[in-house]
Amino acid sequence: MKKIFTLFFIISSLGFQAQDFDTLSLDYYLPKNVSYNADIPKPQDIIGFVPGQWHVSHDRLVNYMSKLAEISPRISIENRGTSYEGRPLLLLTISSEENIRNIDQIRQQHKALVEEGSANLNTKEMPIVVNQGFSIHGNEPSGANAALLVAYYLAAAEGDEIEEVLDHTIILFDPSFNPDGLQRFAYWANTNRSANINADPQDREYDEVWPGGRTNHYWFDLNRDWLPAQLPESQARIKTFHKWYPNILTDHHEMGSNASFFFQPGIPSRTHPLTPDLNQELTQEIGKYHAAAFDKLGSFYFTEESYDDFYYGKGSTFPDINGSIGILFEQASSRGHAQETDNGLLTFPFTIRNQFTAALSTLEAAKSMRVKLLNYQRDFYNNARSSAGKGAWAFGNEKDATTAYHLAEIMKRHQIEIHPVAKEFSKDGQTYKPGSAYIIPKNQRQHRLVEAMFEKRTRFEDSLFYDISAWTLPLAFNVEYTEDAPLDHAGAIIEELKQPAVPSVEKSSYAYVMEWHDYNAPKALNMILDKGLRARVAMKKFGxxxxxxxxxSIMIPVQNQKLDKEELFDFIKNVAKTANIEIDAVGTGLTSGINLGSRFFVPIEHQEIALLVSEGITPYDAGEIWHLFDQRYDIKVTKLNTRNFGRADLSRYTDIILVNSWGTALDKNDTEKLKTWIKNGGTLIAYRNASRYLIANNLLDIKTKSDPITAKNISFEQRSDFYGAQGIGGAIFEAKLDRSHPINFGYKNDRLALFRNTTIFVEADEQSYNNPIQYTSDPLLSGYISEEKNEEIKNTVPFKTGGFGKGKVIYFTDNTNFRAFWFGTNKLLMNAIFFGDYM
Incomplete structure (x- = not known):
């Protein structure tokens, strides 16, 4: 059916049509009445086209930025590392020529604002620091393409106005937050572009193939990783942030094609309580500069809607807990070169122009509000110190020093002062020991950031969240922690964090034993099994x-192996060193509890794992598992395309993983093939809404709760908020564990914090031993859940398993590998892989 467009807010007022791509020039974008240095190359001189005619690939973007830095004395450039696919993570520093010459001195003076003794600093003479970043989602490309124009303008524009901006501003310029995703999307959009631009939304150009360009190499949403900082792209930009402490950080995004343009602040009731009120007032004041620029341009916009400032792991909110002002920009996306929308024809050049305009209005705001923003930053950190109080936090895990170490890594990345525990102490029934625990003084610059990482919050002003409502890091890492640690038990401040020390392996003529508690134990076991060695797992305790x-615990016999005693010793030493894990030599089988020759030591087979990917599968969930196996455990996993499932040889796999999906990932024939594979001894591990698939195909007996919710005294206007509040955007719940069950091997406590963002509540089995993980009667630890759903979740189970022929079906209601920072439940998947046959 042909649409009738009544609003032409985009093109009709600006006179740019789809057929004008070939005649597009920089005049469409650049401010009028500004002269430009002819020695500075225009974007098209280097990339081969005017921005907006095609989508810039990352390599061409790099070439242009490098050329600007080579020619312009206003720009210096650095490569801070590489993405997973080896692309450079560039940062341009842009300012006046004099500022660039004195940049190290300026940085030290600026950073002094966040240190003690900053009260006497003269902010009237200091430049402001603005961090501008573009296209953290690769298929939101108008930002990175606008970066070409912003960089050109800053390098080439002449006159008093630009000189005043550059004299008083240091611009940290990241032209592509997500190089791999940008490259992927540019390839898609350009290969599907027609010479005659086709704006039909049903055209292939506007329908990317799975997984799309939004994510990085491992299909992560990089805009959720600012706080946990687990990915190389995030670690580079976090290092820049703490090296400089910018006063403003902007994050250029895109949203649905039928929208207009958004800038912050977001919905006021969804601002995190730890964010100062003044932060939002300043955000609102900056917004006036955006509004004035867009009014002049004739572009529509909105603010204080849809988006929020709650989760500190987003680029626009992370600065708010660090004394800066984070600004989110959301431009309606053309998702290609031009697309029909409810508001008229939306072209790629128009989206670029809006992003360019917002970048310049940010610099105008920074210039005008410079002293105010510098003073705010200084006051933020002075107030943080004065409100910190005495004492310290502590965290650790005496059985899993590796996981505690990885949490300490996050602290160090965020410039948090951290110390090792030098003297053992106990608090609230938990013991903190040297070598596996850390102390964080409260009286320090980053006090508020640590509070944001460690807090447990269950009361909220609003019941809707743009992202998760809880991320308590000690719970995510399954470490003990306290807010009342003795500072006199702390060692010297950690300047360089080192992996936990493990004792050297002694030689045995009988057996080697490795506990399963350490995070790296699955990596070590895989090395052993991959070598073709025999190993057994203890189903009962022994000593x-x-x-x-x-x-x-894992036992490796010395006798009857493919390696002789000396070769085995050398290999085990290498495993212990590579995985940084303790492996013990045992000289007798006469142990307490079960003996080493007991039938309760059962054999473990080498696992061959397949992960279903492609159409119908949620890329985030699949990518998190791929990353876990590939980056953390060095375990090979075959990514098996759903569209090729019918032709795949499943006999080579011991385990197949089916994560959250939409629609039907596997058709009827695929399902029958999968059933046959399970009946022949395979293990299917499924997550989240795959429960519907399991139930519909009689693969696992799952009974879910579904209590209907009735709206009372809810108006038509309130209806969507009412139903939205019944979802779980992301909260943390406590479960009790049966530690004798193989799914829980490696956990030393009988309680575990679980992240969940589904409302799939599975009823417990009548037989208690079939409920090895079960939510408590009061499970909420942190985050939002409605009163109705809080009643439903009580005493339900997040895990279910059952036999199917000779095989197994294992099901988790929620993602145990959430965003690569939920270290505490990664072992549940590893247990399902290695010990699934015994569940």
Whole structure:
């Protein structure tokens, strides 16, 4: 049916039509009445086209930025590392020629604002620092393409106005937050562009193939990783942030094609309580500069709607807990070169022009509000210190020093002062030991940031969230922690964080034993099995005269292996070194509890794992598992395309993983093939809404709760908020564990914090031993859940398993590998992989 467009807010007022792409020039974008240095190359001189005619690939973007830095004395450039695909993570520093010459001195003076003794600093003479970043989602490309124009303008524009901006501003310029995603999307949009621009939304150009260009190499949303900083792209930009402490950080995005343009502040009731009120007032004041620029341009916009400032892991909110002002820009997306929308014809050049305009209005705001923003930053950190109080936090895990170490890594990345525990102490029934625990003084610059990382919050002004409502890091890492640690038990401040020390392996003629508690244990076990060695897992506890071993400990016999005693010793030493894990030599099988020759030591087979990907599968969930196997555990995993499932040889796999999906990932024939594979001994591991697939195909007996919600005294206007409040955007719940069950091997406590963002509540089995993980009767630890859903979740189970022929079906209601920072539940998947046959 042909649409009738009544609003032409984009093109009709600006006179740019789809057929005008070939005649597009920089005049469409650049401010009028400004002269430009002819020695500075225009974007088209280097990339081969005027921005907007085609989508710039990352390599061409790099070439242009490098050429600007080579020619312009206003610009210096650095490569801060590489993405997973080896693309440079560039940063341009842009300012006046004099400022660039003195940049190190200026940085030190600016950083002094956040240090003690900053009260006497003269902010009237200091430049302001603005961090401008573009297209953290690769298929939101108008930002990165606008970066070409912004960089050109800053390098080439002449006159008093630009000189005043550059004299008083240091611009940290990141032209592509997500190089791999940008490259992927540019390839898609350009290969599907027609010479005659086709704006039909149903054209292939506007329908990317899976997984799309939004994400990075491992299909992560990089805009959720500012706080956990687990990915190389994030670590580079976090290092820049803490090196400089910018006063404003902008994050250029895109949204649905039928929208207009958004800038912050977001919905006021969804601002995190730890964010000062003045932060939002300043955000609103900056917004006036954007509004004035867009009014002049004739572009529509909105503010204080849809988006919020709650989760500190987003680029526009992370600065708010660090004394800066974070600004989110959202431009309606053409998702290609031109697309029909409810508001008229939306072209790629128009989206670029809006992003360019917002970048310049940010610099105008920074110039005008410079002293005010510098003073705000200084006051933020002075107030943080004065409100910090005495004492310290502590966290650790005496059985899993590796996980505690990885949490300490996050602290160090964020310039948080952290110390090792030098003297053992106990608090609230938990023990903190040297070598596996850390102390964080409260009286320090980053006090508020640590508070944001560690807090547990269950009361909220609003019931809707743009992202997750809880991320308590000690719970995510499954470490003990306290807010009342003795500072006198802390060692010297950690300047360089080192991996936990493990004792060297001694030689045995009988057996080697490895506990399963350490985070790296699956990596070590895979190395052993990949070598073709025999290993067994303890289904019961046992002990030697020197040590007690828990459920799940791994025993490697010396006799009857493919390696002789000396070769095995050398190999085990290498495993221990590579995985940084303790492996013990045992000289007798006469152990307490079960003996080493007991039938309760059961064999473990080498696992061959397939992960279903492609159409119908949620890329985030699949990517998190791919990353876990590939980056954390060095375990090979085959990414099996759903569209090729019918032709795949499944007999080579011991495990197949089916994550959250939409629609039907597998058709009827695929399902029958999968059933046959399970019946023959395979293990299917499924997540989240795959429960519907399991139930519909009689693969697992799952009974879910579904209590209807009735709206009472809810108006038509309120209806969407009412139903939205019944969802779980992301909260943390406590479950009790049966530690004797193989799914829980490696956990030393009988309680575990689980992240969840679904409302799939599975009823517990009548047989208690079939409920090895079960939510408590009061499970909420942190985050938002409605009163109705809080009643439903009580005593339900997040895990279910059952036999199917000779095989197994294992199901988790929620993602145990959330965003690469939920270290505490990664072992659940590893247990399902290695010990699934015994569940």
């Amino acid at each position: 030697t005269k020197n040590k007690e071993y828990d459920y799940g």
